[in-house]
Amino acid sequence: MEEAKPVHDIDILLVDDEADFRVVIAKRLGRRGIRVHEAPGGEEALRLLEETPLDVVVMDIKMPGMSGIDALRRIKERHPVAEVILLTGHANTQDGVDGIKSGAFDYLSKPVELEHLIRKITQAHNKIGRFRSARQEAEFRERVKQQMVVAERLVALGTMASGVAHEINNPLAIIQDAAGWLRQILAKPEMEDMPRRGDFEKALDRIHNAVQRARVVTHQLLQVVRTQSTELSDPTRMRAVDLKQLVEESISLVESEAESKGIKILVESAEPPPSAWTDPYQLLQVLLNLLANSIQATGAGGRITIALRASLEEAKVEVNDTGSGISKENLNRIFEPFFTTKGVGEGTGMGLYVSWGIVSKLGGLIAVESQVGQGSTFTITLPVKR
Numbered sequence: 001m002e003e004a005k006p007v008h009d010i011d012i013l014l015v016d017d018e019a020d021f022r023v024v025i026a027k028r029l030g031r032r033g034i035r036v037h038e039a040p041g042g043e044e045a046l047r048l049l050e051e052t053p054l055d056v057v058v059m060d061i062k063m064p065g066m067s068g069i070d071a072l073r074r075i076k077e078r079h080p081v082a083e084v085i086l087l088t089g090h091a092n093t094q095d096g097v098d099g100i101k102s103g104a105f106d107y108l109s110k111p112v113e114l115e116h117l118i119r120k121i122t123q124a125h126n127k128i129g130r131f132r133s134a135r136q137e138a139e140f141r142e143r144v145k146q147q148m149v150v151a152e153r154l155v156a157l158g159t160m161a162s163g164v165a166h167e168i169n170n171p172l173a174i175i176q177d178a179a180g181w182l183r184q185i186l187a188k189p190e191m192e193d194m195p196r197r198g199d200f201e202k203a204l205d206r207i208h209n210a211v212q213r214a215r216v217v218t219h220q221l222l223q224v225v226r227t228q229s230t231e232l233s234d235p236t237r238m239r240a241v242d243l244k245q246l247v248e249e250s251i252s253l254v255e256s257e258a259e260s261k262g263i264k265i266l267v268e269s270a271e272p273p274p275s276a277w278t279d280p281y282q283l284l285q286v287l288l289n290l291l292a293n294s295i296q297a298t299g300a301g302g303r304i305t306i307a308l309r310a311s312l313e314e315a316k317v318e319v320n321d322t323g324s325g326i327s328k329e330n331l332n333r334i335f336e337p338f339f340t341t342k343g344v345g346e347g348t349g350m351g352l353y354v355s356w357g358i359v360s361k362l363g364g365l366i367a368v369e370s371q372v373g374q375g376s377t378f379t380i381t382l383p384v385k386r
């Protein structure tokens with residue numbers, strides 16, 4: 001009885017000028033779950049690798065046209081992750097040694113012993129797998145490090161700005177009180193005939209509006225900094241939130257504005273719609289800030305797409321727009337308090353700072369990717385479970 005052989009799940013590229021050899025090997029490897037893509041020579045192999053990313057290449061060293069060694073060098077140059085197993089003639093092991101010097105994973109002499117070949121293929125495949133996960137982990141660590149650098153800077157900036165906000169709050173209150181008092185005086189019957197009364201009233205209105213605007217900003221700043229020190233501001237508002245519903249609610253609040261600018265807003269949701277463990281009121285505020293920015297950055301005929309994704313651990317809300325995009329130097333600063341590229345009265349530069357504060361407090365992350373002239377994507381990542 002034949003022993004049960006393990007079945008693999010691997011795709012390889014077999015490069016050999018002998019069509020019969022390719023057919024036989026492809027058939028035998030195919031029975032063991034190794035899918036074989038074929039190329040008759042180096043040129044074709046390189047072309048195929050451009051279209052179909054294959055990590056393991058099994059290649060004859062002696063081929064008409066481009067030699068196996070040349071093809072190997074070019075494959076390693078363009079696809080450094082790929083591993084190449086060379087097939088050499090029986091009497092030509094020196095070729096194999098040369099191949100290893102040029103970056104081959106290993107060499108086998110023809111005629112190839114099937115089990116041996118399969119073993120080499122799986123070893124190469126596993127090596128690539130290990131390399132990939134190590135790289136992913138390094139990338140993940142780098143991202144976390146960057147987020148921490150951003151967070152530290154924002155906390156420092158926020159602390160400084162909120163110190164100023166705190167100082168300004170008192171004089172603001174005094175200005176508002178005094179303006180109120182003046183208004184009361186103006187309202188008295190004996191003031192009815194006062195010269196230029198209307199001008200005084202207008203000036204008081206301007207003072208009132210300016211104070212209101214300043215108070216919104218100081219309030220926002222203090223809010224972010226204050227909640228930063230507590231774990232979750234109001235744990236009673238945390239719940240499992242249907243993200244699709246919340247996103248649709250946020251859209252309904254900005255839809256008419258978007259429509260009047262000729263911008264379409266679309267929702268793409270995983271099924272079933274993902275949910276997150278979060279505070280819906282706070283998250284709504286973040287969504288509205290992001291939507292407002294996207295609408296402001298996008299012209300007629302533009303599109304905003306909100307995509308919802310989920311895994312076991314986390315849910316993602318991606319807000320993508322086809323707007324102006326953000327330059328590299330600005331990208332590092334957009335989450336800072338008061339950073340704005342908008343004119344006076346159009347933006348205070350608080351939207352993203354407040355959003356960052358809220359999302360971090362909710363135990364999530366907010367990140368941005370953008371290309372000038374193409375658009376921007378803001379991604380909020382939130383925990384799924386309590």
Ligand SMILES: Nc1ncnc2c1ncn2[C@@H]1O[C@H](COP(=O)(O)OP(=O)(O)OP(=O)(O)O)[C@@H](O)[C@H]1O
Binds near residue numbers: 340341346351353
């Ligand atoms: N979707 C986007 N597309 C292009 N630029 C953006 C986008 N979102 C943010 N920005 C840039 O980031 C800056 C900061 O955004 P933020 O929301 O913090 O402040 P603001 O929109 O300028 O003012 P506020 O939100 O306080 O009204 C913006 O001025 C803009 O330059």
Ligand SMILES: [Mg+2]
Binds near residue numbers: 289292347350
């Ligand atoms: Mg904004």
